[in-house]
Amino acid sequence: MTLEMTSGVGGAAGESFVPVKIKPIRPREFKRSDIIVLGAAGLAAYCITWILFDQLTLLSGQLGFVLFCVGFFLGLYWVVNRQLFTRQVAVDRFVAALMTLGALAMFIPLLLLVVFVVARGWNLLSAHVFVATQKGVSELSPVGKAGVAHAIVGTLEQVGLAALIGVPAAVLTAIFINEIGGRFTRTIRVVVTAMSGTPAIVAGIFIYAIWIATFHQGYSGFAGALALAVLLLPTVTRGTEEVLKVVHQDLREASIALAAPEWRTVWSVVLPTARSGLVTSVLLGVAVSIGETAPLLMTVFGNKLMNSNPFNGPQAALPLMAYQQIKLPLQADIDLGYTAALVLFLLVFTLFIVARLLAGGRRRTPGFAALRSRIVNSSLGATEIEQDGFADTPIASYPPSTSTDERDQR
Amino acid sequence: MTLTNDSAKSSRSSFAAAGGLDSIHGEAGEIVANGVHAWFGKRLVLENVNLVMEHQKVTALIGPSGCGKSTFLRIMNRMHETIPGAQLAGEVRLNGINIYDPSERAASARRHIGMVFQRPNPFPAMSIQENVLAGLRFNKIKTSKTSDIVEESLTKAGLWNEVKNRLSEPGGGLSGGQQQRLCIARGLAVKPSVLLMDEPCSALDPTSTRRIEQTIKEISHEVTVVIVTHNMQQAIRVSDYCAFFLAAENEPGRIVEAGSTTQIFEAPVDPRTDDYVNGRFG
Numbered sequence: 296m297t298l299e300m301t302s303g304v305g306g307a308a309g310e311s312f313v314p315v316k317i318k319p320i321r322p323r324e325f326k327r328s329d330i331i332v333l334g335a336a337g338l339a340a341y342c343i344t345w346i347l348f349d350q351l352t353l354l355s356g357q358l359g360f361v362l363f364c365v366g367f368f369l370g371l372y373w374v375v376n377r378q379l380f381t382r383q384v385a386v387d388r389f390v391a392a393l394m395t396l397g398a399l400a401m402f403i404p405l406l407l408l409v410v411f412v413v414a415r416g417w418n419l420l421s422a423h424v425f426v427a428t429q430k431g432v433s434e435l436s437p438v439g440k441a442g443v444a445h446a447i448v449g450t451l452e453q454v455g456l457a458a459l460i461g462v463p464a465a466v467l468t469a470i471f472i473n474e475i476g477g478r479f480t481r482t483i484r485v486v487v488t489a490m491s492g493t494p495a496i497v498a499g500i501f502i503y504a505i506w507i508a509t510f511h512q513g514y515s516g517f518a519g520a521l522a523l524a525v526l527l528l529p530t531v532t533r534g535t536e537e538v539l540k541v542v543h544q545d546l547r548e549a550s551i552a553l554a555a556p557e558w559r560t561v562w563s564v565v566l567p568t569a570r571s572g573l574v575t576s577v578l579l580g581v582a583v584s585i586g587e588t589a590p591l592l593m594t595v596f597g598n599k600l601m602n603s604n605p606f607n608g609p610q611a612a613l614p615l616m617a618y619q620q621i622k623l624p625l626q627a628d629i630d631l632g633y634t635a636a637l638v639l640f641l642l643v644f645t646l647f648i649v650a651r652l653l654a655g656g657r658r659r660t661p662g663f664a665a666l667r668s669r670i671v672n673s674s675l676g677a678t679e680i681e682q683d684g685f686a687d688t689p690i691a692s693y694p695p696s697t698s699t700d701e702r703d704q705r
Numbered sequence: 706m707t708l709t710n711d712s713a714k715s716s717r718s719s720f721a722a723a724g725g726l727d728s729i730h731g732e733a734g735e736i737v738a739n740g741v742h743a744w745f746g747k748r749l750v751l752e753n754v755n756l757v758m759e760h761q762k763v764t765a766l767i768g769p770s771g772c773g774k775s776t777f778l779r780i781m782n783r784m785h786e787t788i789p790g791a792q793l794a795g796e797v798r799l800n801g802i803n804i805y806d807p808s809e810r811a812a813s814a815r816r817h818i819g820m821v822f823q824r825p826n827p828f829p830a831m832s833i834q835e836n837v838l839a840g841l842r843f844n845k846i847k848t849s850k851t852s853d854i855v856e857e858s859l860t861k862a863g864l865w866n867e868v869k870n871r872l873s874e875p876g877g878g879l880s881g882g883q884q885q886r887l888c889i890a891r892g893l894a895v896k897p898s899v900l901l902m903d904e905p906c907s908a909l910d911p912t913s914t915r916r917i918e919q920t921i922k923e924i925s926h927e928v929t930v931v932i933v934t935h936n937m938q939q940a941i942r943v944s945d946y947c948a949f950f951l952a953a954e955n956e957p958g959r960i961v962e963a964g965s966t967t968q969i970f971e972a973p974v975d976p977r978t979d980d981y982v983n984g985r986f987g
Contacts, residue, residue, distance in 0.1 A: 545826040549888070552784060552822075553895070554815035555843035563843065567830030 340368035416637030429599035456520030465531035491529035499590030516605030522590035534576025574654035734898030741795035768950030773958025819892035825884035827876030840895035862890035882913025
């Protein structure tokens with residue numbers, strides 16, 4: 296596309312403009328030739344590594360092969376781009392390639408994990424699995440007789456009870472730290488932070504020591520729920536605290552100026568404003584606790600039969616069942632363990648979608664986006680995030696008004 | 706308007722109400738500051754402020770930044786004490802009742818002395834209607850005529866015609882100027898005696914500013930308005946009385962001069978007032 300254009304307007308005094316040919320360019324466009332360069336560099340790196348590994352030396356090992364391949368690729372890619380373009384372009388392409396490889400190095404294991412569980416658990420997955428238990432299942436039973444219904448019920452009850460105990464406690468703690476404060480704010484924050492580093496098994500031992508060994512309550516889903524609540528508490532507390540920080544001070548002042556008591560301000564203004572972020576932090580907590588196996592070993596114990604009463608007797612749980620089945624010798628038992636893991640995946644997935652739909656129904660609050668960006672920021676090591684960074688969000692991020700100031704002119 | 710304590714005392718006698726703040730019902734009130742001092746930590750920021758803000762009038766507090774105007778405003782509805790380390794001394798009397806009397810609750814003072822802030826701050830999780838009624842809800846004021854109150858408050862704030870068909874939409878969806886008028890409506894819904902405004906137009910465009918100023922003029926017949934402003938023209942346009950605050954370097958803010966707006970702007974007594982209102986500093 297070539298345009299002829301003359302322009303006689305503007306310009307410095309006495310300067311005349313010559314008509315120029317205009318060819319639109321996109322300086323950062325990744326053209327077909329660039330893809331060829333990329334592919335060729337990759338292929339060449341593979342070939343060099345192959346020659347090096349299989350022909351010239353006695354090096355072996357897949358990890359070494361991949362690492363050498365990546366190294367050669369980056370080197371070749373840099374050299375080729377340096378030959379074809381300027382230094383800036385070469386650096387840009389090199390760093391982009393490095394970042395993409397880094398992202399893949401993170402993403403591929405995650406993907407493999409999901410693929411692995413789905414592939415192993417897929418065989419036995421059927422509607423039957425969701426209704427049947429392991430009742431009467433022995434080594435001689437036909438494959439596919441057993442199900443995970445008892446573990447689904449157990450997990451839902453344990454995590455539900457844990458959330459019932461842990462979430463209110465966590466939200467109240469966060470409200471205390473952020474809204475009320477006092478002499479113990481610092482101490483409590485330190486304790487909560489320390490708690491979030493508690494190994495899951497310690498939570499299990501703690502509940503075992505108190506609930507089962509001291510009070511002789513026996514194994515039960517409730518004991519498991521207590522252990523999970525211990526694990527859920529710090530995650531939800533810290534998440535909620537971050538979300539509450541994002542609620543702008545102006546809103547609290549407005550509420551106080553309307554003569555609202557402090558509890559009213561928290562209940563009617565702060566919590567509703569942070570609703571979406573609250574749901575996110577509760578979800579994070581549930582996600583932490585739903586996959587825990589270690590604390591359940593000593594509290595729930597596991598059960599092959601359906602026990603829908605969480606307050607009496609050992610119960611099954613999906614992560615616990617997966618762990619226990621996979622250790623068994625028979626292939627059918629191992630497969631059932633993987634099916635339990637897959638069902639756990641599906642359960643978490645469903646819970647998240649439902650919770651997101653419930654929370655995202657009215658998109659008024661910036662809570663989730665703000666929390667996400669804060670988490671990203673803090674994981675990057677930026678510990679000092681100024682609160683004013685979100686100063687405008689509570690007002691500016693609502694759906695833009697259709698009626699603007701034109702209406703004001705009336 | 707005078708600065709002496711005599712007038713403060715006489716006003717108390719004419720407005721004396723028995724039974725504390727909770728006995729006040731809806732009428733515009735006279736608010737008197739008597740010997741008000743304010744500290745942040747150990748630093749004195751406001752010294753001996755004596756001012757009468759007459760009922761059904763608009764009083765503007767003017768002065769350069771950092772002279773204590775906003776602090777003074779926040780003292781008048783007990784918002785100053787919500788800041789950690791803040792202290793104060795002196796009396797603020799609403800219709801003769803000292804709002805800092807130990808027998809008065811802070812909430813009662815705030816219930817009768819409303820406030821509009823610099824930045825529009827409607828509650829984002831509430832609809833327009835819920836925002837207007839928030840004060841009633843917070844104070845557990847039961848009424849069967851909620852829709853009447855919504856309409857009345859929004860009409861007074863000059864917003865009714867623009868939002869009457871979308872009362873259940875979120876308050877955050879309005880424009881900045883509309884949000885600020887929603888905040889005024891929210892403040893008026895509880896029928897306060899006094900409405901304090903802390904630079905209510907500084908975050909708004911000129912058109913919205915004009916609209917708010919018009920609203921202030923309209924509501925001043927029913928409620929006493931005290932407005933902090935940096936905009937001298939605005940003070941001239943909206944106020945009946947003016948108080949000029951000034952803080953010399955490393956000194957607390959004081960009232961330099963107070964009087965009718967005409968007098969302050971056309972015949973100021975103090976040369977510093979003259980300099981300020983004519984734009985020679987500040």
